[in-house]
Amino acid sequence: MTDLERKTSEEVAATSTEAAPEEADIVFEVEGLRVHYGSKQALKDVDMRIYRNRVTAFIGPSGCGKSTFIRCFNRMNDLIVGAKVEGRIVYHGEDLYANGVDPVEVRRRIGMVFQKPNPFPKSIYDNVAFGVRVLGLKDDLDGRVERALRQAALWEEVHQRLNDNAFGLSGGQQQRLCIARCLAIDPDVILLDEPCSALDPISTSAIEDLIDQLKKQYTIVIVTHNMQQAGRIADHTAFFSVETQPDGHRTGVLVEYDRTNKIFTNPSDARTEGYVTGRFG
Amino acid sequence: MREEFQSGLDRLERMVQEMSDMCARALHDALAALQSHDGASADDVIAFDDDVDGHFIAIERGVEELIATQAPVAGDLRLALAILHINLHLERIADQCVNIAKLTKLSEPVGFRPQLVDAFVEMGSRAEQMLRVAMDSFANRDAERAETLTDLDELIDEENKALSRKVIAGGTSVEAQEAGLRAMLISRCIERIGDNAVDIGEQTVFLVTGEFREFTDASHPS
Numbered sequence: 024m025t026d027l028e029r030k031t032s033e034e035v036a037a038t039s040t041e042a043a044p045e046e047a048d049i050v051f052e053v054e055g056l057r058v059h060y061g062s063k064q065a066l067k068d069v070d071m072r073i074y075r076n077r078v079t080a081f082i083g084p085s086g087c088g089k090s091t092f093i094r095c096f097n098r099m100n101d102l103i104v105g106a107k108v109e110g111r112i113v114y115h116g117e118d119l120y121a122n123g124v125d126p127v128e129v130r131r132r133i134g135m136v137f138q139k140p141n142p143f144p145k146s147i148y149d150n151v152a153f154g155v156r157v158l159g160l161k162d163d164l165d166g167r168v169e170r171a172l173r174q175a176a177l178w179e180e181v182h183q184r185l186n187d188n189a190f191g192l193s194g195g196q197q198q199r200l201c202i203a204r205c206l207a208i209d210p211d212v213i214l215l216d217e218p219c220s221a222l223d224p225i226s227t228s229a230i231e232d233l234i235d236q237l238k239k240q241y242t243i244v245i246v247t248h249n250m251q252q253a254g255r256i257a258d259h260t261a262f263f264s265v266e267t268q269p270d271g272h273r274t275g276v277l278v279e280y281d282r283t284n285k286i287f288t289n290p291s292d293a294r295t296e297g298y299v300t301g302r303f304g
Numbered sequence: 305m306r307e308e309f310q311s312g313l314d315r316l317e318r319m320v321q322e323m324s325d326m327c328a329r330a331l332h333d334a335l336a337a338l339q340s341h342d343g344a345s346a347d348d349v350i351a352f353d354d355d356v357d358g359h360f361i362a363i364e365r366g367v368e369e370l371i372a373t374q375a376p377v378a379g380d381l382r383l384a385l386a387i388l389h390i391n392l393h394l395e396r397i398a399d400q401c402v403n404i405a406k407l408t409k410l411s412e413p414v415g416f417r418p419q420l421v422d423a424f425v426e427m428g429s430r431a432e433q434m435l436r437v438a439m440d441s442f443a444n445r446d447a448e449r450a451e452t453l454t455d456l457d458e459l460i461d462e463e464n465k466a467l468s469r470k471v472i473a474g475g476t477s478v479e480a481q482e483a484g485l486r487a488m489l490i491s492r493c494i495e496r497i498g499d500n501a502v503d504i505g506e507q508t509v510f511l512v513t514g515e516f517r518e519f520t521d522a523s524h525p526s
Contacts, residue, residue: 251375287377289514299377301306 044074050212050242051096056110058091058100064268065091066275068110071261073212078234078243080257080283082250084298087263088275089246093214096244097133098126131158134205138217140197142189142204147172147181150189150200154208167207174240175203176233195226199233206237213237215245219252231256250299253283260286262295309374313383316366317443320387323359323394324439328432330356330401331497335428338408338490341415346405356398363391382514386507390442393500393507397435400493400500407486407493414479419470420487427463427494430456434501441505447512450505454519460498467491 051073058066066088073079073096081089091100098119100106112119119129131154142150151168160167168185172178177199181192189200198218205213215234219227227249234243234256247253253260261280265273279286279295290296297303330349337345367388370376376384415421434456441450471484502519510516 250377254377288381290378296378300380301309 044077048075048077049073050075050115052111052113054111054113056092056095056108056112058088058095058109059105059107060103061105063272064274067266069277071277071280073242073244074259075242076238076240077258078238078245078256080253080260081244081246081263082248082253082260082298083263083275083278084265086273086275087265089261089263090216091275092263093135093216093244093246096212096214097130097135099130099135101126131208132210133212133214134208134210135214135216136198136201136205136218139221140194140201142192142197142200145189146186147189147192147200148185151203151207154204158208160208171203171207172200174206174237175199176229176236177203193226195222195229198222198226198230202230202233202237206241210241212242212244215243217246217248220248227252250287254287257283259283262286262290262292262298264294264298306374309370309376309380312366312370312374313376313380316363316370316387317383319359319363319366320390320394321439321443323356323363323391324435326352326356326359327394327397327401328435330398331428331432331435334401334404334408335425337405338416338424339421341408341412343409343412346408349405350402353398353402356395360391360395360398363387367391379511382511386442386511389507390504393503397497397500400497403493404490407490411483411486414483416483416487417474420467420474423463423467423470424487424490424494427460427467427491430460430463431494431497431501434460434498435504438501438504438508442508442511445508445512447509450508451519453502453505457498457502460495464491464495 049072053071056069083089094100151171219230260283262278263275264278266276279292334349471487474480
């Protein structure tokens, strides 16, 4: 046997993907994060590290808090009346929820794409250029639009009809347009909240290929209901579940967070095993 | 939840236990034919291998279909993979029984000296015991018991080595040398069955712990 063959299967699985991330690669350090909507706790005490140029997936049943959690990363919960976020999310050493942090600047650097494609009722070009113009980045607007559309693997399909209305695109194309819109303002992190749930398998496959390309430049966090999708594209996977409180209220909890291959081959927690094997959850 | 999937997995596990029963029967019959110098019984063992192969293919297809349609993960995936590997090890055990039957036929009508036959029967019963331990520990998800297979395997290995001395003691005539070579091949077949039982034990440990490791590693002895 060679030295490689002598390694345990887990070591081999680890080396066959990517080297272990180091401290310097931490983009987000989440510490004791809790979210309440009014008096009801939606998410309980989450600690987690998100690493640079990796895809991190959040999976779990409905109501487990995974969408609530991803919305904390760019302060989208600020927009919900009664939402209260406690604990810390440290982004490149800076607490996102500290006094004086501008949520608009946070959302520029940490972009988000939603479940249903939501292009503006404008041309393809104006959709991509929208955020750029709002930020006053006027230099080489055409170049920015083209780069973003190319990065989103959409340029070849739309470059001859940039002035057509974005609603004329297919669902999968609209979602890639929304990704292009997000990329046009040079974000650092892309948050994807179930980006493929409204798409057919071919469009889903195109988005998954795109995510694999984009992670070379960006840090990607994705919420998905499709466990196979997490298995296919994510480097790390977090499983969230629901705990029922004595008063009957349901609170989301982080059960397990590990390398994706560990979660899908040999999870540490019986609740994770039950969910990924489809037995309960 | 996922009842169809669970019943499919249960069915495959039952089939692999049936496969093991077929192998135990092939081994038992091969040893009986050897003991009684019975060519016709040896032919039966050889013919029975077609049934074993049919069962092997049915399990392979079942696992392939289950993986393709149900996409098992975690413990379910490990079980499907363990069934696939155990099935192959069992099929090899059955092939060794065919080899023993063929060598029995080649040694007709004289057969082997009683001293050698006794050694084969002793080794063979040890191999049967190993197969039973391997499949019981798989059924019970008992990794600790699976690891005891290495101790049992050492006994077969020792008997295999001891057999060479008995062969040499058989004399230097051409007939004695031919019989001796066949005896060594039979001994080797039984010794390999023990190795396959150890391989099955390793699959049980993989199933239980999620870690694959060889119980013993000849190229890197501890």
